[in-house]
Amino acid sequence: MPATASSGAPSTDAPSGLARVTEPIRSRLHYTFNGQRTGTPEWVSDLEKGDDPGFFGPGSAVWAVHGGMSTIPAGVRALLVQALHPGALAGVHDHSRYREDPLGRLAGTIRWIFTVSYGSQEAATHASNWVLRLHEKVSGSYDDRHGVSRDYKANDPDLLAWVHMAFADSFLAAAMAWGDPIPGGPDAYVREWAKAGELMGVQDPPRSVAQMQAQLAAFDDAGTLERSARTDDVVKFLRRPPLFPVLRAGYPVLFNGAVSTLSPRHRELLGLRAPHVGPLDLPTRAPAGAMLAGIGALLGPEPVAAKHARLRRARLGIADPA
Template sequence: MSIGVLEPLRRRLSLTFAGQSEGIPAWELALEDGDDAGYFAADSVTWRVHGGMTPIVGGIRALLTQALHPGVLAGVLDHSYYQEDPLARLARTIRWVFTVTFGDTEAARAACEHVRRRHGPVVGRYADGRGAEREYSANDPELLEWVHIAFTDAFLGAYEYVRGPLPAGRADQYVREWAVAGELMGVASPPRSVAALRERLDAYDDGARLAHSPRVDEAVGFLRNLPLDPMLVPGYRTLFAAAVDSMSDRHVSLLGLDKSSLGRGLLPPRPAASLTLAVVGLALGSPGPSEQAARRRLARLGAPPPPPSTAP
């Protein structure tokens, strides 16, 4: 498939993910700056899991999982303009993920501090899974931890769903590495193994902290039918189905979804997602601008070169 044929797709994807159809955002180019290699080495599992295209599926899955906590969901629905600017939160999340992953330590710390400042005014009340009224703040330890473990589980799960299981011990290594991001965001003791991550996820399912509600239906409906450019809609539907298919049956049930009702196309969700991500990777190029900027910084610092990219 020629690059020229994919140019319209590239422009629309760039506008969706970066907010501009031409050029590279200044914040991505700035990842070339800095005086150290960052929190994650070029041969880290974090670079491997966050590189390529699987983070698109991981991002959808993370948003769905995070929405299961009514406190987290209240913060999003009550304090964001997601209906007026539905892709703004996505763009901010992408910027944070790639800055922490590929930036130097100063850039990573600054990105986390910026998010924590934005969280400051996000306060309110919500009804938990048992109907009890509770106060919340986006910087509450419980909410911060849920967002972190949901993210970790989603990005690792999406990678292994699309690409296959990581070699022995590498999934644990990813959870241990990404715990640094949790600490930077204020999570007191993030899990450092897959077993600890699963235990922490299960502990939240206590009847109060995770719950299905009409607000969950609202969030799921919105995520399922994002107001995207028509050219992107078929691919997004494929990736949404894959994100749901990759989740635990318990979380899918809490979302009010049914895996059997998803992915009724020509291919099952997993191979359909692999094909879609391959096309997206061809359109956007690999490695992406953030990783390329980090590679230039590492070369300038004389750090060991990263291994070749294996995207998507």
């Protein structure tokens, strides 16, 4: 989800009628994504620091996918897919405060994504190691679909791989539905974002769409994925998260758009389908696209994080395209 922010400079002009209408929405969007209604979070400004160009740059598939508004439904989709793995779901259920502080958890996830995408290599590595240290405390047990008790740790290789691929598959699917063309195509994004998987301890992350789809299917073929009461709770929460009232009206459009990009098998496992009248499904992608275009008009065409990354790269003498 894009963490954008205004400059924080006060305006000397009286707000126009349109601004009076849109500013509350813009303010709530900023707070939802980065925890601040105005100004730039310090961690975003810090992306100017560092003495290397970062793992990715302008013209990369990662910047194209993570720089667009499609990241908003992509984040919802990723959480839905992650919830199909009972081990990943147990970690969230047992150790996360997503119900009490969903925006705080969202802001933390955005911070990691954008630090890896736009920060220096040193900053990206440091941020990933910090998350891995937090994961060391996340362990427990759960009953699988056959009633067998299984232990889990958040840093288990299979859980790390599932979370990485749920993220990559979701952000790619949303970008292909609503984003701009991806430099190098979908395979380039999977190959580039494999670096993030490596930073998070994923062993041999997929480097093509075909590899990723095969590895995702392997979890299902092994009988790992399931729909449980906990899964239904997550779906119910994601249908109606505790958003600001001004954002609630539009959210179902984005949720339905996210569901439309799920694979048929994952939709089946989650018990989800498009809004419908009798046997006829209602359109979801076009309304979601219109909603995302409106959000983009409010927040700007590029994340502020990318702008600070450009400043770092310019300081290092790297000539990037405008």
